[in-house]
Amino acid sequence: MGLSPMSEHSSYTPGNSVEKWLDDRLPIIRFSKEHLMDFPTPKNLNYWWTFGAILVMCLGIQIVTGVILAMHYTPHVSMAFDSVEHIRRDVNGGRMIQAFHAVGASMFFAAVYIHIFRGMYFGSYKAPREILWILGVLIFLLMMATAFMGYVLPWGQMSGWAATVITNIFAAIPVIGTPLLELLRGGFSVGNPTLNRFFSLHYMLPFVIAAVVALHIWALHVPGNNNPIGVDVKDKRDTLPFHPYYTMKDAFGMVLFLIPFAWFAFFAPDILGHPDNYIPFNSQVTPAHIVPEWYFLPFYAILRAIDFNILFIDSKLGGVIFFAGSILILFFLPWLDTSKVRSGNFRPMFKWFYWLFAINFVVLTYLGAAPAEGIYVVLAKISTAYYFIHFLVILPLLGRIETPRPLPTSISESVLAKAH
């Protein structure tokens, strides 16, 4: 394409002898100018594209607040619950830092779901962006692991029981299941060793996420951004330098995103959680309903939907296979979608199925929180089946039977057509 800054001649000239000296040894200023300022970005990106920057902000907020929380938190079963309350009651600014961290997890997931669904609609996973997409799914997986372990740390009823239920999932794996379960828990049941290793991993994983995010952005900067019409950048008229155009647009998006963020953190910090987590964990008392945080609910619904044996696979292992499969299938999305057209805007049939999939996903979320009884069980099975049918049947088929609408020849042409 010739537009990648990697292959382009750099516009950077060192301003003085010190910059020149540095540039000959570590061209970090040149690199920053190329990638943070000059980077050619399609001019037609809409606001759904600001969520990349918003997610970087979310990760930053979680790491900064998390590092401070760790200074005051005690990872011990007899002190963890009270130490979180100590942060809220006695540490200067602690209640806000704690609220931002807890609410921040929810906001992080809200943003990542929007980001993923944006990519799905506009076909951002298609060639040449498969690795970019795969790294994104990897980040999503790491986020889930990190959020789950973080939720365990306050050591409330939901914390302890979530740890019990989720680690139990691994026990369904044949042969290595039980040893794996004991490794995760650090014993036969959830206890102090579990809390300690979860705390350690919860501190480490965000930095792994940050590293994969760096790879994700690297993989983005090789082919450049996708865009709402999904047509490749043809020449310079199709793009704008990242700075000031997209730095400004992203910054505006971030401030906008902070409004609901602050709303929850200041006015309803507990509304996204469960009241039971204000009861210290007691392994002898099972809560009436063990519900994961909202962002895990769709996958939790899939896990519970498999309550029947499939041939020699018992229902427990079956649930785990579908649960893992529901996320792992995302890795194969670039090859399951056979259409050559990226943007859903030009795919009349895909558009309908996309929204059907999105609604089905919300339904799964709802069902994940509903009790596993009556009509909910049937609905969960249908929704789970549809989730997989979308990926395994509909997407491969659509590419063959659908006639896409004619694509604009270039971004500039489509932009000009819109303006007049």
Place this chain on the structure above:
Amino acid sequence: MFNTKTILAAVALVAGFALPAAAAEDSHASPVIDKQNWSFAGIFGTYDEHQLQRGFQVYREVCASCHGARLVAFRNLSEPGGPGFSEEQVKALALEYEVADDTAEGGFRTAVPADRWPSPFLTEQDARDANGGSLPPDFSVLAKARGVSDPFPYWTFNYFTGYSEGGPDYIHALLTGYHDEAPAGFELPPGKYYNDVFPGHAIGMAPPLQDGIVTYVAAEGETEVPLTVDQYSKDVAAFMMWMAEPHLAGRKQTGFVVLLFLILFAGLMYATKRRIWKGIEH
């Protein structure tokens, strides 16, 4: 720019993600709990000093004989946004209590304002022995460990109103929800009491409040507060919310300023963004 479709889609997405958190609660049949008007609800909510003082009196005279509050310190009572006691009053109050201290002679010493509220029982077993096997829960964060479940679709509005008073609503409903006799057909285990809102209806706690059990002293010029179970329940529920969230007023005050700033800042950012993008077809 922001066309209607984008906005609609954004709203739908937010609603979609907001939906499920409370879905769990709506699906289990639970008795209707009347929501009360709390002074600490909403964006501008603050605690009513007088109500907290009355609630503290109910807690001290009635509840505290069984229920501890291990996370609440005496000094909290004189902090801004709370019941508004003076530091001298709190010092004098602390002097009336003994707290466990390994370094003191005999293991106990007189409390100081920095001490936490002493537990009424030394061990969990003592507490259970004194209460027919039931364990009276600690009050420190109890108001946040309880909630109210609204049926669909009403709980979706809670995200926009910021309804966070489910705990006090539940506590008030529990304290006013006792019946002298269980309804016909309900088998009440011995030593239990029938309550409308308690899960399973059989609660180990005897009705703790009766009309007139606590005598409020009205300050000069203040209206008399009714000495009823309903009033006591409201007051003690408000006090329990304060114990769970002693800095609620300050949090909301900061939040209001932060939100105001963010909205103004977003406006400025938007204007700047438009200025930079001016003349660029996109």
